[in-house]
Amino acid sequence: MPIMLSVLPKIYWILCKEMKSEYRSREAVSALLLFSLTTLSVVSMTIGNEQISPAFLAVLFWIILFFSAMAGLSRVFLQEQSSGTIYTLRLYGEAQPVLFGKFLYNFLLLNLLSLFLLPLFLVFLNVEIYHPGLLFLIILAGNTGMAMITTLLASLLIQAQGQGALFTIVSFPILLPILLFCIKLTTVVFLPGTVDSLQPLAFLGVYDLVMIGISSILFDYIWCD
Amino acid sequence: MKKIDIVFTDLCKKFGSLQLYEGLCGEIAAGTCVAVLGKNGAGKSTFLKILAGMLAPTAGTVQYLAGGCSLTRDEFRQNTGFLTPEVQFYENLTAKENLAFFTNISGTICSAEALAQRLSETALEGFQDERVKNFSTGMRQRLKLALLLAIERPVWFLDEPSSNLDAEGCKLIGDAITDARNAKKTILLATNDLAEVEYADYVIRIA
Amino acid sequence: MNVALSIFTVCTVFAVFYIVPPAEGLGNLVRIAFFHIPVAWVSVLAFLLSAWKAFCYLRYRKLSDDEVSSRSAALGLLFCFMATVSGAIFAKLTWGAYWNWDPRQITIFILLLIYGAYFALRSSIAEKELRARLSAVYSLFSCAAMPFLVFVVPRYYFSLHPEPILNKSGSFQMDYVMAGVLCLALLNITWIFFRCLYRGGKGKADE
Numbered sequence: 001m002p003i004m005l006s007v008l009p010k011i012y013w014i015l016c017k018e019m020k021s022e023y024r025s026r027e028a029v030s031a032l033l034l035f036s037l038t039t040l041s042v043v044s045m046t047i048g049n050e051q052i053s054p055a056f057l058a059v060l061f062w063i064i065l066f067f068s069a070m071a072g073l074s075r076v077f078l079q080e081q082s083s084g085t086i087y088t089l090r091l092y093g094e095a096q097p098v099l100f101g102k103f104l105y106n107f108l109l110l111n112l113l114s115l116f117l118l119p120l121f122l123v124f125l126n127v128e129i130y131h132p133g134l135l136f137l138i139i140l141a142g143n144t145g146m147a148m149i150t151t152l153l154a155s156l157l158i159q160a161q162g163q164g165a166l167f168t169i170v171s172f173p174i175l176l177p178i179l180l181f182c183i184k185l186t187t188v189v190f191l192p193g194t195v196d197s198l199q200p201l202a203f204l205g206v207y208d209l210v211m212i213g214i215s216s217i218l219f220d221y222i223w224c225d
Numbered sequence: 226m227k228k229i230d231i232v233f234t235d236l237c238k239k240f241g242s243l244q245l246y247e248g249l250c251g252e253i254a255a256g257t258c259v260a261v262l263g264k265n266g267a268g269k270s271t272f273l274k275i276l277a278g279m280l281a282p283t284a285g286t287v288q289y290l291a292g293g294c295s296l297t298r299d300e301f302r303q304n305t306g307f308l309t310p311e312v313q314f315y316e317n318l319t320a321k322e323n324l325a326f327f328t329n330i331s332g333t334i335c336s337a338e339a340l341a342q343r344l345s346e347t348a349l350e351g352f353q354d355e356r357v358k359n360f361s362t363g364m365r366q367r368l369k370l371a372l373l374l375a376i377e378r379p380v381w382f383l384d385e386p387s388s389n390l391d392a393e394g395c396k397l398i399g400d401a402i403t404d405a406r407n408a409k410k411t412i413l414l415a416t417n418d419l420a421e422v423e424y425a426d427y428v429i430r431i432a
Numbered sequence: 433m434n435v436a437l438s439i440f441t442v443c444t445v446f447a448v449f450y451i452v453p454p455a456e457g458l459g460n461l462v463r464i465a466f467f468h469i470p471v472a473w474v475s476v477l478a479f480l481l482s483a484w485k486a487f488c489y490l491r492y493r494k495l496s497d498d499e500v501s502s503r504s505a506a507l508g509l510l511f512c513f514m515a516t517v518s519g520a521i522f523a524k525l526t527w528g529a530y531w532n533w534d535p536r537q538i539t540i541f542i543l544l545l546i547y548g549a550y551f552a553l554r555s556s557i558a559e560k561e562l563r564a565r566l567s568a569v570y571s572l573f574s575c576a577a578m579p580f581l582v583f584v585v586p587r588y589y590f591s592l593h594p595e596p597i598l599n600k601s602g603s604f605q606m607d608y609v610m611a612g613v614l615c616l617a618l619l620n621i622t623w624i625f626f627r628c629l630y631r632g633g634k635g636k637a638d639e
Binding site for chain 2: 006009010013014017020021024025083084085087088089090091092093094097098224225
């Protein structure tokens with residue numbers, strides 16, 4: 001118990017620092033929100049009044065989230081490196097609090113984006129959500145996985161060249177199961193009628209837990225020489 | 226105060242084909258102040274980083290002994306404080322917020338009053354709520370000193386601590402080192418400034 | 433050793449073309465499967481070996497483990513590419529389209545992406561130890577994702593692939609002759625893989 005108690009406040013401090021920093025510069029948030037707004041507007045304008053199939057709606061939602069993640073979530077580590085603070089963080093910060101603090105920050109950022117995107121979907125694309133509870137769970141599960149994986153992989157790239165493109169190349173294979181499952185589940189949400197099986201959601205949950213566990217183990221090797 | 230001896234054997238460091246040094250052996254006993262001298266590019270900062278466990282040597286070992294038993298590198302790192310050029314602060318946070326952040330994540334619990342006290346000791350009391358991006362280099366150096374004092378670690382690694390400081394700032398550094406020596410902290414000081422060498426018990430010269 | 437391998441390969445090719453009878457439904461095209469299936473299995477084996485050596489590197493920090501890990505990954509990429517191409521040709525000849533995102537095709541495509549990402553990461557880091565450490569981490573990370581990509585994802589998508597040879601009840605669905613020749617082909621390709629893996633390595637191990 002004593003070890004847990006000393007780690008949680010540190011995670012909290014790192015999360016607060018990230019949020020405070022972001023609140024004062026608003027770089028990541030504005031980039032993410034504007035990106036998703038423009039993408040959605042373009043689709044809506046070109047589609048017009050045509051009905052979009054639930055499958056396509058699901059794909060659109062998660063594609064926007066995915067590309068926003070690629071654009072904005074690597075900043076947690078890469079900006080520390082470009083501003084020089086990564087060294088000081090390495091000197092005084094332990095591996096696990098740093099990982100989980102930044103993971104929580106990315107998770108909150110993705111949830112904020114989802115919260116922003118969903119009403120826009122309803123408004124622009126005239127979508128009917130038949131199972132809101134399920135959608136809520138899917139978004140939480142998907143965002144958890146995406147946040148953890150992108151946080152770990154961003155830390156891998158701190159000392160690499162050509163970080164922007166490399167981040168997408170390196171993240172895509174590992175994020176693919178999340179994307180595929182979330183799209184499949186979200187399609188069901190946009191269809192009327194009862195949900196037959198929640199097994200994909202269970203698998204998604206398991207994948208998230210596995211990714212969190214393995215990230216926690218592997219991060220020590222990235223953080224400390 | 227934890228007493229930690231640093232023992233290094235056969236240290237060798239190469240960057241590509243550039244050989245900095247080899248076969249360095251020695252011991253830094255707890256409570257001593259050691260100055261590391263050498264020309265620019267001789268490898269003073271690298272030597273300090275290797276001893277601090279921040280950089281792996283090409284060959285050789287560094288051992289940390291406390292009361293007869295050996296500490297791992299991670300355990301040693303929990304006892305070190307730094308004032309080096311690589312230390313940077315978050316530009317968007319204020320001086321007080323930076324100090325609070327680093328002290329808390331390093332495990333040192335400091336009250337707001339204690340942090341304010343550190344800032345006034347380093348002549349930054351008027352700038353507590355000023356964002357670091359508006360700080361001059363001299364002020365940043367003093368903020369680094371404030372952080373070093375705030376985290377209260379028994380082993381100090383100082384790399385050119387008086388750089389960018391005016392006479393008053395240099396005096397602050399001098400007082401801090403003197404107080405630390407009186408408190409029997411272990412201090413490693415890499416410098417080219419002969420005035421700073423005066424504080425050392427003995428000197429390691431890297432040619 | 434090379435001679436034995438060559439003779440074995442010739443025997444296997446002979447067996448594939450002359451001993452195996454045409455399968456019902458697929459006809460003579462089933463012979464491509466005797467290349468495609470072993471090559472696909474070996475690409476997964478190479479991946480697992482690469483991840484195992486990555487784990488060994490992180491544990492013992494011997495650069496030779498990293499060497500084997502990256503060579504295994506390189507061979508794995510080659511075998512994966514051959515599996516993808518042979519699979520696409522088989523798909524075109526039997527189902528009329530080279531690529532239609534069949535679950536097995538998804539899996540092999542993702543494996544290709546993981547290999548590509550691994551090498552992209554390796555080529556972006558210059559320093560040897562750092563590169564070894566970080567690519568080992570990525571290798572293990574993607575290995576943790578593999579069970580989901582290979583076993584879970586395909587179950588949820590409609591498959592044009594012939595049913596897996598060992599179905600749920602564990603009984604063989606193939607004709608015994610075909611099964612025998614398939615095992616032969618499997619052994620052959622695996623042998624070729626290990627021969628290529630340790631061809632350069634043997635020279636280094638002798639030093």
